[in-house]
Amino acid sequence: MHTPTDVTPLASDSQTFTRAFKDFRDGFGQRELWLSLGWQDIKQRYRRSVLGPFWITIATALQATAMGLLYATLFNSSIKEYLPYVTIGLIIWNVINASIIEGSEVFIANEGLIKQLPSALSVHVYRLVWRQFLFFAHNILIYLVLLAGFGVWEHLRWSSLLAIPAIVLVFLNSMWVSIVFGIFSTRYRDIAPILSSTALMLFVLTPVMWKTQALQTQINAGSRAHLVEIVPTFHYLEIVRAPLLGEPSALRHWVIVLAITAVGWIVAVFAMRKYRSRVPYWV
Template sequence: MNAISDPQTLIPAEADQGFAVDLRHGLGLRARNTMAFQDVVRGIGLWRLALMLSWLDIRLRYRGSVLGPFWLTLSTAVMVGALGFVYAYLFKTPIHTYLPFLALSLTLWSFLSSMVSDGSVVFTQAEGMIRSMRVPFSLYIYQLLARNVLIFAHNVIVIVVVFIAFDSPVSWSDFAAIPALVLWLIDGAAVALMLGAVCARFRDIPPIVSSVMQIAFYVSGIMFKPDMLGHRSIYLLYDPFYSIVEVLRAPLLGHLPSQMTYVSALGFSAVLCLLGWFVFLRVRHRIAFWV
């Protein structure tokens, strides 16, 4: 009888190694918090494994391809070039200011969208490993984050090329993007904890998430500059996608976001983290049975 068939039992040898996954149910809030926290900490201790698995995911995804993940870079570059001139004309915006904005926006949105869509299937895609290996559930979250960061690093090439071509200035405000990127990773982990667990139980939610992301792309200030809305741009602060994108995009464009943008982004992030942690506490011991 193993630890999964008997939730009250742990195999001592595996527990000593720190890889046993405690799936006991019927515990109090304090005990569930402790177990979930231990899961997260043990996952951090396996960061080398998460990085290796993420790199393996990328290699398997583009197996047999000549350019590999650089196909994403090429497709992003083509989209920036094709849409940049058209929308600059439609919006009557100088191309030398709009194209860097669009290149940065599309690259960041690709990163954000991938974290959300991958987060909704993070546990179902790892079904084989969950059923055959006893590792912390948080390991799959770190694997997702590492994979998307590596892919994002490839797409940064598009931003660098466009910024150099249009002589976009570099300023000290660019360093404000570093804490914003950390906030993105925290939010990505929270999204994966929440959506990954819920979507493991309800398999019809990932298509809904995909539809929501498509709608958010058009209304969250990705294709258009916020100042094009005039005084109505204040309503964008009620859009979590806009706030999260803007705190990272604005510093890279040479100016700091407004104080209200930071408040909006941090507020939405706090709510997201609380929801993610709450869901993880409630259903952590059931994930292995749902996948």
């Protein structure tokens, strides 16, 4: 009787890069599911309201107007110049903030679907990013008003088209942030409130409502104003806001954002490889 001696045990492929990338492909292939769910999220939030999702635009416009008027007065700046600056900054910040806070709870919030629906884990990330994009699309209507009402269009150049790849980069980062923070927040529930506090701190440190030039004009504050460069969200804000305002965008902002994007996606792929199969048990 022949006894095989070279038989190797079958190894599970649940923690391989192949399965991780397959999850991304399968999740994108189920786009009818996450496109529908993302749109339903918005409709559910504004169900039975007359204006529906346009309350998103109204709320952002009111917030931007109030803050723009306040900070323009504090910094003795022109409303015509300062309000577009604040409004665009707030629109982009809303995407960044949602990526951090909602991204950290992306799997916890979808516990029922993860346990009952046989779908790729990335479906829930696609759904979240799609929902954020819909919010962004509603808010960008405010920018169109600024183009006409505040003469922003007069400053636009061909370089303003750089806003398109910049926005794509913001949402690419939103995906890896949701994956990494979502996985680890599912395993360690203390991470979500920590990230919420961190997002608030970043909002204060990032020049959403204030300008670095305002600090540089203060006595002995010129060198300290450059400390904002160590805040990563500042660079994301600049690559989008500068082109939309018709201002030049410094190369260093793009280099830093591209570097963070590359590192972030590497971490996200490793996280999906290592922990993707464990998330359904953690939720």
